[in-house]
Amino acid sequence: MGILKTFSVGGVHPPENKLSADQAIEVLPLPKQAFIPLNQNLGAPGVAQVQKGDVIKVGQLLAKGEAFISSNVHSPVSGKVLKIDNVMDPSGYRRPAVVVNVDGDEWVDGIDRTDTLVKEIKLSQKEIVEKIHQLGIVGLGGATFPSHVKLMVPEGKTADVLIINGVECEPYLTADHRLMIEKGDEVMVGTTILMKGLGVERAIIGIENNKPDAIKNMTELAGKYKGIEVCPLKVKYPQGGEKQLIKATIKREVPSGKLPIEVGAVVNNVGTAFAVYEAVQKNKPLIERVVTITGKSVAKPGNFMVRIGTPIRELIEKAGGLPEDSGKMIGGGPMMGKALLSMDTPVVKGSSGILILRESESKRVDVKNCIRCARCVSVCPMGLEPVLLAQLAEMEMWEESEQENVMDCIECGSCHYTCPSGRPLLDYIRLGKNKVGQIIRNRGKK
Amino acid sequence: MLTVSGSPHVHGDSSVKKIMYTVVIAMVPAMLVSVYFFGLDALRVLVISSLSCLFFEWLIQKYLIKGPVTIFDGSALITGILLAFNVPSNLPTWIIIVGAFAAIGMAKMSFGGLGKNPFNPALVGRVFLLISFPVQMTSWPEPKMLFGNMASQPDAMGGATPLGFLKEGLKNSTVPELMSKMPDLMMDFIGFIGGSLGEVSVVALLLGAIYMLIKKVITWQIPFAYIGSVLVFTGILWLIDPDMYVDPLFHLLTGGLILGAFFMATDMVSSPISPWGQIVFGIGCGVITILIRIWGAYPEGVSFAILIMNAFTPLLNRWLKPKLFGETIKAA
DSSP, X not given: OOSOXXXXXXXXXXXOOOTTTTOOEEEOOOOSEEEEESOOSSSXXXXXXXXXXXXXXXXXXXXXXXXXXXXXXXXXXXXXXXXXXXXXXXXXXXXXXXXXXXXXXXXXXXXXXXXXXXXXXXXXXXXXHHHHHHTTOBOTTTTOOBHHXXXXXXTTOOOOEEEEEOOOOSSSOOHHHHHHHHSHHHHHHHHHHHHHHHTOSOEXXXXXXXXXXXXXXXXXXXXXXXXXXXXXXXXXXXXXXXXXXXXXXXXXXXXXXXXXXXXXXXEEEHHHHHHHHHHHHHOOOXXXXXXXXXXXXXXXXXXXXXXXXXXXXXXXXHTTXXXXXXXXXXXXXXXXXXXXXXXXXXXXXXXXXXXXXXXHHHSOOOOOOOOOOOHHHHHXXXXXXXXXXXXHHHTTOHHHHHHTTGGGOOXXXXXHHHOTTXXXXXXXXXXXXHHHHHHHHHHHHO | OOOOOOSOOOOOSOOHHHHHHHHHHHHHHHHHHHHHHHTXXXXXXXXXXXXXXXXXXXXXXXXXXXXXXXXXXXXXXXXXXXXXXXXXXTOOHHXXXXXXXXXXXXXXXXXXXXXXXXXXXHHHHHHHHHHHOHHHHTOOOOOOOSSSOOOOSOGGGTTOOHHHHHHHHTTTXXXXXXXXXXXXXXXXXXXXXXXXXXXXXXXXXXXXHHHHHHTTSSOSHHHHHHHHHHHHHXXXXXXXXXXXSOOHHHHHHSTTHHHIIIIITTOTTTSOSSHHHHHHHHHHHHHHHHHHHHHSSSSOOHHHHHHHHHHHHHHHHHHSOOOOTTXXXXXX
């Protein structure tokens, strides 16, 4: 295969632990009650379109994203709206959600629920973007940025390549991996739709070479689709980071503080490509997604097609229940995921996996003095000095933090992961980003 | 009870202890060679120095700072061994203890312990002794093998180190004349020469250095920049006047250059954090070492050079930043 491509600066190699890589995607049964947060995207929350007592069907609009960076939310279940109330979502905040008592599985008309592959793309570029907007597609890699916004190239910029993120560099997670094996054609058609929506002739699917079966399947399929190539990548975390993936696949470096479009690229996740296929070809809103349930003590790690709003409890029960020695529940992977507070937390559009860590894996190591070994500096994929940023945050020196480019941090956690003294570098850097972000926003208001 | 904390939720397998004991293991070959050449006296110096360093750290942590005692993290042991490496094997025990106190008490604990010291503790200890006890610190025993009595150094040299012999000799003779009275460079490489315990055997030190590079506890920047700049600097002088200036290989194989470049200049705490900062740091060490060796009052300048560059570390950290991702394009 020759020398595999990867990004140039920094990176770490956490143990992969892809326990559920060989488990085919199963459909998770419907929950009795669903909790559907109105805000499941990066940006403004949607405005509720239903009321208490309404009887709703699957696919019905629940919340309308009215702001520019906002997204629609559709009902993943049918039944009666019990209430619209604050519910704790995976971010740990209590936010408005539609609570539905599930009754049957009634779908709105016009959604194609068959498995038939529809290859022919009938919609125009404009219609594609509109459809993706209407059906509430957001980035499924975790950031949940509204997908239609990504397809609207700003004035004066041009896109020449679409990059599909099949890296899945987070340890444990296998949802994207399974999609590429089981739904390869759909992902390819979705990619073709995204290319058309964006107006580019070329797409690159980046996949790390710890997924040889996915690389093989996608490479074979790519031959049948115009302009799509598969780029095998050397395993290195955080290759799934947008800027790292662009650097790895097309050797372009997104300028500090800018978006990928600056270098003519747009990145979408394979999960998103699949959702785009279902929306555009099958008229199906984003109401379900593949979620990995995993952990070393989990009896049956697996991958499930889960309706949005399903409490993670159902997923955990399906995988054999919460293990005795559980110490932590994480929404997402171990490097960037969020610790969850409750098993009642619903699955949302951004949920890529639920990871159950053992008690022994859950506690942080003791914090010792920094020995200035500079490992955090050498692993930082953004070329920052985490040790310095953490110190500046500790001393509340926000101006200096901004000068040291704290806002460039992508929060991949490589610094904390690698620190021999176990210092919580990212905790401090997040604090710095938060404060500096506030300062920058206030400056904009003046 | 479930734990809730920020990401990342997993931690790599590195720890301060692992790093420190890797360095200790890397020093084992040089320790063995020192005992082989200098006999049980070398063992005495190693043991006294290490135990004193551990003792002073314990004493200060327990009774002065009244904080946690962390003497087994390996850092005090490294200081102890390095201090021993930097003194003659016939140094009186009480002087070693004074050196250990200067290293741990003054250079390390008074700044707040591990990670806070601006200067390399072992070198502060060594220089403290060199200035306080110049006679004892420069009376080198001849290396004799632990077993057997192989003639080692030409008689003309007495117990002087090659660098000391050269410095003294250059006052009234030329380099080629002096070189004919000294052992050949192979002896320097293996360690059949006078000097501090740990510095004599280049081959043993290189073994340890390779181990540290493989284990990634040091990076190549500082040692390579250090040694490279010494070779270039002395090479230029040697080409200008080989009667006045000795060849680069001699500079490389004698004195404490290899020990300093791989084991002391690379001290994480007191060296810069960015790769370019480390390269400049190494070059600075090399240039100052040679300035002292050739024009300074002392025959050897490694300790002073590293300590001087330690003082520049905060400035280098400010000046030479790692390259920010996307920075070149930002500037354009």
